[in-house]
Amino acid sequence: MRAALKPLFDPLLRDNPVTVQILGICSALAVTTSMTTALTMSLALTAVLMASSAVISLIRHHIPAQIRLILQITIIAAMVIVADLILQAYAYAISQRLSIFVSLIVTNCIVLGRAEAFAMSNPVGASILDALGNGAGYSAILMVIAFVRELLGFGTLFGITIFPTVADGGWYQPFGFMLLAPSAFMLLGLLVWALRIWRVEQVEPAATHVDREEALS
Amino acid sequence: MPDLNPISLWQRLLAAPNDSRGKTLTMAFLVSFAAALAVSSAAVLLGPRLDANREAERRARLEALIAETPGLAEVLPGTGIDSLEVLTVDLRDLSLADALDPAQVTDLTPEDDIAGIGTRPDLQQLFMARDGRDLALVILPAYGQGYQSTIRGYLALGPDLNTVVGLAITEQGETPGLGATIQTPGWLAQWPGTQLMDETGEIRVAVVRGGGTTNYEVDAITGATRSSNGVQNMIRFWVGPLGFGPVLDALRSGDLP
Numbered sequence: 001m002r003a004a005l006k007p008l009f010d011p012l013l014r015d016n017p018v019t020v021q022i023l024g025i026c027s028a029l030a031v032t033t034s035m036t037t038a039l040t041m042s043l044a045l046t047a048v049l050m051a052s053s054a055v056i057s058l059i060r061h062h063i064p065a066q067i068r069l070i071l072q073i074t075i076i077a078a079m080v081i082v083a084d085l086i087l088q089a090y091a092y093a094i095s096q097r098l099s100i101f102v103s104l105i106v107t108n109c110i111v112l113g114r115a116e117a118f119a120m121s122n123p124v125g126a127s128i129l130d131a132l133g134n135g136a137g138y139s140a141i142l143m144v145i146a147f148v149r150e151l152l153g154f155g156t157l158f159g160i161t162i163f164p165t166v167a168d169g170g171w172y173q174p175f176g177f178m179l180l181a182p183s184a185f186m187l188l189g190l191l192v193w194a195l196r197i198w199r200v201e202q203v204e205p206a207a208t209h210v211d212r213e214e215a216l217s
Numbered sequence: 218m219p220d221l222n223p224i225s226l227w228q229r230l231l232a233a234p235n236d237s238r239g240k241t242l243t244m245a246f247l248v249s250f251a252a253a254l255a256v257s258s259a260a261v262l263l264g265p266r267l268d269a270n271r272e273a274e275r276r277a278r279l280e281a282l283i284a285e286t287p288g289l290a291e292v293l294p295g296t297g298i299d300s301l302e303v304l305t306v307d308l309r310d311l312s313l314a315d316a317l318d319p320a321q322v323t324d325l326t327p328e329d330d331i332a333g334i335g336t337r338p339d340l341q342q343l344f345m346a347r348d349g350r351d352l353a354l355v356i357l358p359a360y361g362q363g364y365q366s367t368i369r370g371y372l373a374l375g376p377d378l379n380t381v382v383g384l385a386i387t388e389q390g391e392t393p394g395l396g397a398t399i400q401t402p403g404w405l406a407q408w409p410g411t412q413l414m415d416e417t418g419e420i421r422v423a424v425v426r427g428g429g430t431t432n433y434e435v436d437a438i439t440g441a442t443r444s445s446n447g448v449q450n451m452i453r454f455w456v457g458p459l460g461f462g463p464v465l466d467a468l469r470s471g472d473l474p
Binding site for chain 1 (some may be wrong): 231232235236240241244245247248251252253255256259260261265267273274
């Protein structure tokens with residue numbers, strides 16, 4: 001039982017796509033100024049990831065190796081367009097705020113990464129669980145970053161006032177830097193740092209080893 | 218006699234080696250076809266909702282323009298913009314038309330094209346409100362090139378067709394915090410009362426740095442000169458001779474109802 005659910009729980013923390021594999025950070029920077037957009041983006045990405053993983057896993061025995069990436073991208077792109085249309089039809093205001101980032105899910109490395117690394121070689125059920133796990137892992141990081149950015153940047157959470165701002169007659173002076181993209185980079189960096197202090201096994205081996213003696217000689 | 222039974226053809230396809238040329242082509246075709254089918258069905262099924270959403274957005278902006286313009290809501294009888302008259306006019310000869318037609322356009326020469334739009338659609342829709350039989354308000358759509366996006370908006374003119382009573386920006390993708398200020402109520406609040414033309418009919422309206430001193434001038438946004446100029450040029454173009462200028466003249470002289 002535990003082994004069967006491994007694809008679902010592993011990506012949450014131990015092998016998180018954002019903090020361990022450092023994938024999908026472009027959208028993690030772009031949509032996290034508010035919890036609402038971050039949640040919508042998370043749901044859209046998870047839905048696209050699950051649907052594309054399911055379809056790719058379903059036809060995995062019949063995908064010719066030479067054109068497999070093109071076929072995967074075609075399937076993912078179709079799913080993304082459908083998801084974007086559904087958002088525009090049923091959540092127009094939020095889709096306007098997410099602007100192009102929903103359509104850019106197609107370039108999100110998590111989606112193609114899971115298709116290539118997991119769905120191509122695993123049965124449908126496991127692929128869907130893996131997609132759900134990775135979607136949830138991505139969502140968790142987005143929500144953490146959006147929580148900090150919206151709370152400090154606007155004094156609100158999901159648009160509800162937590163710290164009344166000076167402009168509205170309260171005491172809180174909004175931290176404007178939190179609304180700019182570099183703040184998300186820093187928060188993400190701090191988060192990765194904190195996680196790797198807690199779970200040392202996530203620290204990558206250094207990419208290049210320079211022999212000190214050799215370098216000096 | 219080749220075997221054309223679809224079931225056995227399908228089984229042969231599944232059994233074929235993945236890297237054979239036939240299977241590669243067939244899989245490419247089948248996947249693209251399924252993807253195209255999914256996308257087009259979604260677009261067709263959701264089409265009416267998407268159109269309704271865009272229309273609602275446009276109406277909401279127009280309604281906001283009316284609500285924020287002092288004295289306008291009282292002029293409009295009944296329910297806001299439903300009481301507006303819609304006039305679809307052909308800018309080439311001022312004839313009236315029934316519907317917009319994006320296919321009919323006039324190419325603009327670079328000297329004329331101050332708004333940076335390339336071609337001008339000939340058929341345009343403007344909105345009017347009357348107080349009794351007199352014109353109380355005319356709303357013109359306008360768009361033009363900003364710093365990094367197309368700016369779209371509505372310009373509301375008072376009964377003299379020369380005094381701005383309100384400006385609404387409905388769409389823009391300018392730099393957040395700088396050029397995007399053109400969409401904030403604070404900046405737009407400068408527009409009511411601004412005059413478009415002087416007595417000789419020359420277009421004088423301008424967005425200037427350091428605060429406007431005359432009735433024709435509006436303060437530009439610091440650090441966003443090109444967005445400010447974009448709004449100025451958009452208004453100058455659309456009230457000018459290649460925009461609604463002739464229509465406004467005809468409305469003034471009574472040639473248009």
